[in-house]
Amino acid sequence: MVVDRDMSVLRFLDEEFRKYGMTFEHKVLGESQIATIEPENVKTVLATKFSDFSISLRQKAFYPLLGDGIINADGELWSHSRAPLRPQFSREQVADIKSLREHVNHLIAALPKDKTAFDIQELFFRLTLDSATEFLFGESTNSLSPNSSPASGPLAACGGERGFADAFPLSLGYFIYRARAQDFILYYVDRVLDAKSNPKHQNPNENKRYVFLEALAEETRDRKILRDQLLNILLASRDTTASLLTSSFYYLPEAGSRLRQEIIEVFPIEEKDSITLEKLREVKYIRYFLNEVMRLLPPVSLNGRIAVKDTTLPTGGGPDHKSPILVKKGMRIIWPVWHMHRRTDVWGTDAHEFRPERWEEGVKKGWNYLPFNGGPRTCLGQQYALAESSYVLVRLLQQFDILENVQPEITLPRYKAYLVLSHKDGVQVRLWSSSFSRSLRE
Ligand code: HEM
Structure with missing residues (x-):
């Protein structure tokens, strides 16, 4: 994962892959680096020779904010970190539809319904923060709600009602607000630890919903570990899911009518409360649509590792570019998922087109399709995000039957923030519902 504000790295790599083929070595700031879009090579780094590679510079760069949490940990520390988290992501507790419902109600209430154009990205960033904080801490930032905010202290400590919503992305960029972001998490950690050590103290989670932090506090009572893990998962979940949702709206006008038709068949407009995870899986086209969005605009578009010992990759060397290649200890390997997902020899001549139907036609997901990474470090929140x-x-x-993308021009989105792809100019849309217009006339 790299910092790339204007996609200049991806554009540069575009040229280089065109000139040198699927795997090449080049120098970046005097250091040798291998760039590859060969699935076999990526599989080797992420799975077959997993322990020959580390997460590279990420650990040092993000330590002040992310501490020893899972995203930032390597080796032994990482495996100790991942083991207690895994069961928390098992299917039953994934994405509680009931608590999502309230946040989506707030979102719908906040959307302009009079055909005014607006940036939907901004609202998705708030939505995913509200839903992730609810899932992780049992209490939401409620940044989309017009009149409710969490009852207690951490938002004030973060600088006002929307303070955390603002401090969190800023802290990713500059770390300036990291203490605020960490204090926010510690407030909930202390509250849960207090309830666990003093059973007489009232448990704030009276309805006994599943709360990630409470479940994790059954595994460890270490305050710093809990803080680091929760902040890491918030980082991993929030921007990525907002990116996927925003890019979905970027492409919706192209596939929206089929998508809407298939959705309405299973979930009629008047049945807003009948949505369950099982029924969501029935609408296969939703999955094809999301797969295709993540193929062309993968939220994590570029990733990398560093070799911790001399090792080899299976292909890309020699005159025919098919022989194994030597990777010296300390060498960096990067794989731009962005380019892997656009290979015409893998995806066909229409690789650059948005066409969800390709998934219906039996495209196989393997090491050539990696929005969630692969191998032992694969994304833990994949089911949650989907x-x-x-x-x-x-x-x-269900709510809106007309959707227009009103981008001034459909350009390639540019990176706005760090780590995760977002649309620099937002995604401007206009939504309209004929049922609203009917009710306005009646
Ligand atoms: C569309 C949404 C998402 C995408 C595209 C995505 C993608 C990824 C990728 C590419 C990685 C690997 C990073 C690396 O090791 O270099 C990752 C790791 C991770 N993701 Fe996600 N993610 C998404 C949503 C989520 C959500 C919603 C959660 C939690 C609720 C989550 C939790 C994690 C965790 C904990 C890791 C670290 C796994 C480890 O290092 O062992 N992700 N994700």
């Missing part, structure tokens, strides 16, 4: 995004799509397409 469930949340599917639910949001269903609710919004």
